[in-house]
Amino acid sequence: MTQETAIKTVTVDLGDRTYPILIRRNLLETTGALIAAQVPGSRVVIITDETVADLHLGTLQTSLRAAAIEYDTLTVPAGEKTKRFEIFERLVDDILALRLERGDAVLALGGGVVGDLSGFVSGVVRRGMKFIQVPTTLLSQVDSSVGGKTGINSRHGKNLIGVFHQPSLVVADTAILDTLSDREFRAGYAEVAKYGLINDAPFFTWLEDNHSAIFAGGEERDEAVAHSCRAKAAVVAADEREAGQRALLNLGHTFGHALEGAVAYDSARLVHGEGVSIGMVMAFEFSARLNLCAPEDAVRVENHLKTVGLPTRISQIPGQLPPLETFMDLIAQDKKVSRGQLTFILARGIGQSFQEKAVDPAPLRDFLEEQLA
Ligand code: NAD
Numbered sequence: 001m002t003q004e005t006a007i008k009t010v011t012v013d014l015g016d017r018t019y020p021i022l023i024r025r026n027l028l029e030t031t032g033a034l035i036a037a038q039v040p041g042s043r044v045v046i047i048t049d050e051t052v053a054d055l056h057l058g059t060l061q062t063s064l065r066a067a068a069i070e071y072d073t074l075t076v077p078a079g080e081k082t083k084r085f086e087i088f089e090r091l092v093d094d095i096l097a098l099r100l101e102r103g104d105a106v107l108a109l110g111g112g113v114v115g116d117l118s119g120f121v122s123g124v125v126r127r128g129m130k131f132i133q134v135p136t137t138l139l140s141q142v143d144s145s146v147g148g149k150t151g152i153n154s155r156h157g158k159n160l161i162g163v164f165h166q167p168s169l170v171v172a173d174t175a176i177l178d179t180l181s182d183r184e185f186r187a188g189y190a191e192v193a194k195y196g197l198i199n200d201a202p203f204f205t206w207l208e209d210n211h212s213a214i215f216a217g218g219e220e221r222d223e224a225v226a227h228s229c230r231a232k233a234a235v236v237a238a239d240e241r242e243a244g245q246r247a248l249l250n251l252g253h254t255f256g257h258a259l260e261g262a263v264a265y266d267s268a269r270l271v272h273g274e275g276v277s278i279g280m281v282m283a284f285e286f287s288a289r290l291n292l293c294a295p296e297d298a299v300r301v302e303n304h305l306k307t308v309g310l311p312t313r314i315s316q317i318p319g320q321l322p323p324l325e326t327f328m329d330l331i332a333q334d335k336k337v338s339r340g341q342l343t344f345i346l347a348r349g350i351g352q353s354f355q356e357k358a359v360d361p362a363p364l365r366d367f368l369e370e371q372l373a
């Protein structure tokens with residue numbers, strides 16, 4: 001028998017809304033007990049998607065019954081299209097029909113889609129119910145479940161409708177990631193690597209040495225999730241509403257979002273983390289081009305992302321891509337543009353990212369033209 005390792009706890013420090021993120025393998029089995037301790041007296045409504053329900057819902061329900069917690073379950077289709085008004089409305093209606101009260105909790109069992117949607121629902125029903133997150137993708141464990149941003153998409157764009165609503169508890173079971181596809185796991189890993197590249201060079205070096213164990217599900221995976229949550233929590237605690245340094249979390253995202261836009265968000269061609277991977281390599285190469293960072297650093301970033309199997313080049317995206325001008329437009333439309341100035345997260349080296357608020361469009365155009373060639 002393997003020995004049980006201790007639960008890792010990351011505290012997100014937000015005054016009277018401070019909450020813990022608990023991390024370890026097989027925590028799903030004890031989620032009921034964790035809720036009873038942390039959010040006592042609440043009835044629970046589980047929101048999950050069909051894929052996750054087939055794999056993990058039974059385990060969660062058993063643990064709630066073991067802790068004598070009353071629950072109901074609402075299931076939505078898997079996929080980004082689920083983050084829309086019709087489904088949001090149906091969930092709100094179902095929860096009201098169940099006669100849940102303000103002190104009751106919405107529990108999100110799923111990836112970022114279920115988390116964002118459920119968080120929004122919990123933020124507005126009865127002006128705010130309790131919210132518990134059980135993130136089931138690597139991306140949701142290290143990124144979307146930390147920070148309190150919730151929401152749905154509009155036909156005008158992604159994540160345009162929502163509220164800030166912090167959970168009371170996050171339970172990150174790292175064994176749950178064993179059922180995730182390699183592609184989805186890698187996509188989440190791009191965001192893990194991002195934390196090293198932003199401001200933590202020793203963490204990036206540690207990832208270069210330990211990525212195999214992280215992918216295999218060793219204790220290093222727990223450590224990588226905990227470290228990433230700590231990194232995001234620190235930024236969020238300092239800048240909850242994205243006034244300043246939270247922008248660094250967008251490293252690789254301006255290029256990445258343009259690439260996602262260029263394939264019309266077709267996840268068969270590119271998922272978000274893959275766009276971020278290519279985008280981070282581009283941010284480092286562009287920084288090197290501007291003589292801000294050593295070219296060797298850009299090579300090192302690319303080598304590591306390549307080693308774990310992430311795409312690092314635009315040419316790896318299957319199918320036809322739009323012309324240069326479309327990319328320039330997509331970049332100009334990115335929400336990181338303020339008052340007509342092009343804002344990018346650039347780097348002086350690994351772990352030395354910074355926000356550049358007035359990027360000159362001329363070298364950017366030349367750089368993009370080469371990348372698209
Ligand atoms: P997702 O929720 O769509 O999950 C990806 C796929 O994996 C889905 O098909 C899902 O059914 C499946 N899945 C989930 N867990 C599984 C498991 N354990 N085993 C097998 N399959 C599993 O996508 P995601 O990548 O987790 O999240 C993306 C969403 O997160 C986007 O909508 C994005 O906007 C949002 N996001 C939000 C924030 C935030 O701060 N709120 C930050 C980053 C991303």
Ligand code: MG
Pocket residue numbers: 143191253272276
């Ligand atoms: Mg991201």
